[in-house]
Amino acid sequence: RGVDLMSVYVRIYADKVVEQIETNGDISTMYPPTLVWVCVDHLDPLPRQGWLAKEQGGEWLFSPELPITATPETQAVAIAAERFMHEAGGVIVDGLTIETTRDSQTLIAGMGLSAIVDPEYRCNFKSANGFVEIDAPRILAIAKAVRTHVQACFDRERELLLAIDSGNYRPEMLTEGWPDVPPVPEPGL
Template structure:
């Protein structure tokens, strides 16, 4: 005999004890979870959530604490690294999402008008730059951001292949301290 909890609206709704295949005894839309070996055993009204094929339970009023999926941890690290900045021709350039958008639009202006100049704000303050520098900055920022996405992709592939190790999260990212373009 096994005890099963019926899950309804993300809560333990009822318990039944059966000796057969519960999936053949009730409508297939009902969610039943075998309680054999689950400690502490939940009670009616407890919260229930399925995470990666395993059920997690918590008493009412307490949050269910589940580990953050590894893919989300890697994406968060990529986002952090993506915005870490680059050095181009001796200028410290921000690479936040807002900065990327501004640099892309400035780069478009430089492509459309080879004589275009602007006052560009770096991490150290304003500098006047021309089209060639603007394009160099846009290319370096794009290369940095793409390298971050490429590293995220490689880490996700390592997970799929079963080769991921926790220390890999801190390895292989582009080094923003190294100039991407020489002066």
């Protein structure tokens, strides 16, 4: 493919297409490696958000999701999956793009505890931008930002579950009101 030609990619999460982009950039350098992006230029029709995705023999297979009768239980499951996706979307602290996957949250919490116990603590931290040496105050700022982001995701999930309980839930609410996902860092920053 030439540099000027655009490719279409879909992001796969929990066996579903959750996002679609068109870019002429190198997708492997544009996003954290924990995200699964698949080029779908060769497919017709293109998979859409919500389609099922399954890897089989090194190839990705896509199919429209079968309509499910919306019950409070199936809506709650969809909301929890959406929260989990946003929870792992990351935050930006002092120009650093910080992963917020469950593994990252655990590592950051441990780093934060070290910073509380020893205010002189410093460490090399690998953000999505690359390695950077950080001190205790910056560690605590990162830990606080990650915790705030994760809590905002759970708070949004709770709001949606309360909307289901009160009969005010609408399907379009599933993708609204979540914390913003940080922009992609430029390579080498």
